[in-house]
Amino acid sequence: MAFGGAKIALYLGDRLVVILRDDHEGLPFAACWDLPGGGREGREAPFDCVQRECFxxxxxxxxxxxxxxxRAFVQRGVTNWFFVGHLPAATSDAIVFGDEGQCWKLMTDADYIAHERAVPTFQHRLRLYLLREGGEGKNPPQRCGGR
Structure with missing residues (x-):
């Protein structure tokens, strides 16, 4: 089965780092809150793909x-991987935002799952992880641009 790409719910402390997608016509989920990750390049393994995308x-x-x-998810014959990772909260100080997307911010998992402009597929996958772990967090939302 073909491997298409990988995404990660990356916690910095107790908050997810999320990226506001560009707002270009024709872009799937334009101007929606996304998680880091993307398509496979070359013969990358799933972790290598998500690691490169985070960088x-x-x-x-x-x-x-x-x-x-x-966990691997298969849609229309393509396997995409979903990872969950944890890094210290202070890692947010080291973020150097790339050239894809409008901005980044930290958001609780509960806020991401409930957000009307979050990518639905990743809301669902994050929910599956949280149900496995015993619940969703309850923290206030953050403003666009970081902390």
């Missing part, structure tokens, strides 16, 4: 030890 989008080098959960 390109956020300037963060994701260590393999940060991954706490992963």
């Amino acid at each position: 390109e989008e956020l300037g963060l080098m994701l260590p393999k030890a940060a991954i706490v959960w992963q």
